[in-house]
Amino acid sequence: QQPVQSPQAVILREGEDAVINCSSSKALYSVHWYRQKHGEAPVFLMILLKGGEQKGHDKISASFNEKKQQSSLYLTASQLSYSGTYFCGTEAGTASKLTFGTGTRLQVTL
Amino acid sequence: NAGVTQTPKFQVLKTGQSMTLQCAQDMNHEYMSWYRQDPGMGLRLIHYSVGAGITDQGEVPNGYNVSRSTTEDFPLRLLSAAPSQTSVYFCASTQRVGTGRVYGYTFGSGTRLTVV
Secondary structure, rough: OOOOEEEOOOEEEEOEEEEEEEEEEOOEEEEEEEEEEEOOOEEEEEEEEEOEEEEOOOOOOEEEEEOOOOOEEEEOOOOEEEEEEEEEEEEEOOOOOOOEEOOEEEEEEE | OOOOOEOEEEOOOOOOEEEEEEEEOOOOOOEEEEEOOOOOOOOEEEEEEEEEEEEEEEEOOOOOOOOOOOOOOOEEEEEOOHHHEEEEEEEEEEOOEEEEEHHHOOOOOOOOEEOO
């Protein structure tokens, strides 16, 4: 069962902030975040492991609420280069297979 | 260091034809997967492998076969192509550690398949 992402799409002006959410009905071991630009392959951003840790990369960070099986991706002071579709991927159970959400399309404008 | 290499990049098949999508990685990753991507549906897992000789089904395995005879290669076979298999196919790999948890995936550039 795919994790649920929200919102489906968001438009920002450069410099604004955004939050993308990912939730699952299963107990999760990890949550991955990827960004995909049009016509390209997804690119790994970060992984969060069970334990509620928060990770960051430049002005993009994420959190993982293990009790709620939810993760959020925070984009701060967005740049034009942040435009693309963001996917969360979740790992649950023992099979070590990654299941992706349907994606959030982010557009950053001037 | 090439990463994950997929061939071909584009392919048009007629209904009923068979073909193999190739995937090779040079990072000595144990874990490899095939995904298909359709508009509005994200990436859906077709088959995956946790090592040479070991494969398992994902969410949408029907109509596809895989084998993993070496660590480097993980080909995906379409047995009898159908229009519903028109999609973009991505191969991905990652390293496996300890209890089986994975790190971030490296994706190939994709194969755009059209079945007419």
